[in-house]
Amino acid sequence: MKSVAELPLWAALVVSALVLLGAGICLIGSVGLVRLRTFYQRVHAPTLGTTMGTAAIALGSIVCFTVLKSRPVLHELLIMLFVTVTTPVTLMLLARAALYRDRVEGGEEAPPARPPEGTKRS
């Protein structure tokens, strides 16, 4: 197999752009994880990295190995699909657990429960 240094120029440019884009988006998401104030705001920030960041880096890897091996190499699609499908599941479970804990403790951070049907909102 050829080494990465023998990639043609256009492929090197495409791979570099995709990898830099993905890494930058991941960094933005993680900085948001540090800087946002409440947990319910913070839970949104890492999804930047898990959707667009993962997609961009996996696409860069696909382009790199497809050009290197002169045949379609698509196994990074597996990671892309897996991460994109599982992140909403885990974060919704985590947000429900946090909501439950906040409501049990009666803190002011938790959003109020939805009133039952037919009652007036204050």
Add this chain to the structure above:
Amino acid sequence: MSAAILFWSLTIAQIMLALALGCAAYRMFKGPRAQDRVLGLDTLYVNAMLLLMTFGIRYGTSLYFEVALGISLLGFVGTVALSKFLMRGEVIE
């Protein structure tokens, strides 16, 4: 030419991903509550997986891909188990 472009862009991308790992680790150690730590751990897993994929591009082997797949699977299972634990106090009901 293309080797230099790839080298520098992959180096910058790895530095950015390492900073992202640092941010996630800060949130994991600082807290303030248990759910923040679990969220930090989940972000740490995803960022480490992406870092391994950039290493795979740099060295041109698909070995790193297998490791990245394993890490993403373990991260999913770990975060689900920890959220179940936070919700109910036990993992398997």
